[in-house]
Amino acid sequence: MTSKLEIKLKDAQNIPRDFYQHDNIAHLIRSDEEAIQVAQELATYFSKDAAKRDHERRLPLEEIQKYSASGLWGITIPKKFGGAGVSYKTLGEVVKTISSADSSLGQIAQNHWAFLEHIRLDAEQEQQEFFFDQVLKGKRFGNAFSEKGSKTVADLTTQIEFQDDHAVINGQKFFATGALLAHWIPVVAVSDEGKPYAALVPQHTPGLLIINDWSGFGQRTTVSGSVLLDNVKVDLKYIVPIHQAFERPTAAGAISQFIQSAVDAGIARGAVAETIHYVRHHTRPWIDSGLEKATQDPYTIANIGEIKIKLRAAEAVLDLAAEAIDQAILFPTEENVAEATLITAESKVLTTEVALLAANKLFELSGTRSTLSELNLDRHWRNARTHTLHDPVRWKLNLVGNYYLNDIPLPRHAWS
Structure with a gap:
């Protein structure tokens, strides 16, 4: 008998590998007004099959491609790095507009935008230039922040071990919204000193397993399931000390x-x-x-x-x-x-x-x-x-x- 886990693993593996390998450069949005207009156009498109996607728990593959290619995922990137640097009032309007049509799509991008701010706050200049450029080209961040079963939401057990030229991550995450559909998965792990770091792990990295086991009765197509990390090696240039943002x-x-x-x-x-x-x-x-x-x-x-x-x-x-x-x-x-x-x-x-x-x-x-x-x-x-x-x-x-x-x-x- 096929287990539910095997079904979910099969579901994840059925995503075409070229889903992550599109070379089309995302549209570059240049103003707050344009961002809102693009969001309104996308919302009209997303609303057509929103009920059906929810009913079938169908992964929004085409929709998420269209969403990030629209340029909206890069609108908060500062102008000095090539982004539109829109106001947060504009970002709020974009999020509301997309979420009114399909709130799962609205949620998938929320951690992406939140993490962009951590890159601005905590990353080195070279890291900022690299990752902001990735986003402006249409690349997406997922998330692997939270865990289940810990005493509180802030008690993390996923560990990061720093070595000479890389770090190694071991642990298990849940509520990993959008990770399966992302190019980069920011994984929050704690060091020996108990400080949280975000390691940006490329999709398909050895030891990284993303399982579509989100069974919540709502937000069904957010892919908010599990991320397993078994001796995942991450280049030091992909690690951001996000603990600094709260110090x-x-x-x-x-x-x-x-x-x-x-x-x-x-x-x-x-x-x-x-x-x-x-x-x-x-x-x-x-x-x-x-x-x-x-x-x-x-x-x-x-x-x-x-x-x-x-x-x-x-x-x-x-x-x-x-x-x-x-x-x-x-x-x-x-x-x-x-x-x-x-x-x-x-x-x-x-x-x-x-x-x-x-x-x-x-x-x-x-x-x-x-x-x-x-x-x-x-x-x-x-x-x-x-x-x-x-x-x-x-x-x-x-x-x-x-x-x-x-x-x-x-x-x-x-x-x-």
């Missing part, structure tokens, strides 16, 4: 959270749009209303208004967080970084709440027929519930309250 005031943590928040806002956008479309075209008026159309129902109208208002508020705070992040990048003082972290945490609370609210209201306002499996509208709720679990907003409320009441700054890490 001084930087926006690294806020940026990681900001992108998470933007994905959730995008999920809310998609759910609201789906609700409005379904109510307009399919929902029947309630028997006691005496109305001709469901769109005339005053309670439905009020509910749509409530969701729209809460979504606008969440996105407005997200924009404030983006502005604070831009300021913290330009002037990385303790005060500016604390402000960026604080407002980003506030946005995360609001985007989580509106994503879950919008996904719930989709069914409440659309009616029983909207739950039919062939429509797959439940993907919006499944995606919202799954992605918002990344870090608990109950702790965000505590951290924000502690800041205002007791002047205690938020912790400096990627989850606050």
Whole structure:
């Protein structure tokens, strides 16, 4: 009998090797306006088969190629390295736009952008030039950061051992979103001194095994499964001391959270749009209303208004967080970084709440027929519930309250 693991390994091995070897140079986006326009065009394309991809758990091979070739994966690269250096408000709009069409695609790229900031902050000049150039040519970063089974999310057991001209990594990762579809997999491992480093491991490196064993009920096509590392050798020039980003005031943590928040806002956008479309075209008026159309129902109208208002508020705070992040990048003082972290945490609370609210209201306002499996509208709720679990907003409320009441700054890490 074939095991589930063997099936998943076969699934991973069925990806054509030339999937990673396309020589087409990615489009070079040159402005914030162009980035948003490209994202809107891609979102229209991605939305067509989003429900089917989710239903079939189909790997988005063609979509991810088109996505990175669009140039969007390189828009935060500083202008001095050839990128557009867009504002974080623009990046947020791009993430929301893509996530509203297919939140799995929105999530696949989130760690890529977060790691680009670590390269800017922690890598040597030569490393920056090399990896930024790789991204501008269309190469993708996956991630192998988190592990399962440890005491906390920050307790890592994957080890990096430095030798004369290389390092060796051993360990096991999970929640490795997009790793199977990436050209480079940044693996976070701890040294003998307990300091985390990121080793950028090329796809198909000996000893590296990526398993598509993500079985979550939401975000189904993010390929957020396992990465196994058995004596993986990594050139020292591919290793970045990412612990430095949290030993001084930087926006690294806020940026990681900001992108998470933007994905959730995008999920809310998609759910609201789906609700409005379904109510307009399919929902029947309630028997006691005496109305001709469901769109005339005053309670439905009020509910749509409530969701729209809460979504606008969440996105407005997200924009404030983006502005604070831009300021913290330009002037990385303790005060500016604390402000960026604080407002980003506030946005995360609001985007989580509106994503879950919008996904719930989709069914409440659309009616029983909207739950039919062939429509797959439940993907919006499944995606919202799954992605918002990344870090608990109950702790965000505590951290924000502690800041205002007791002047205690938020912790400096990627989850606050």
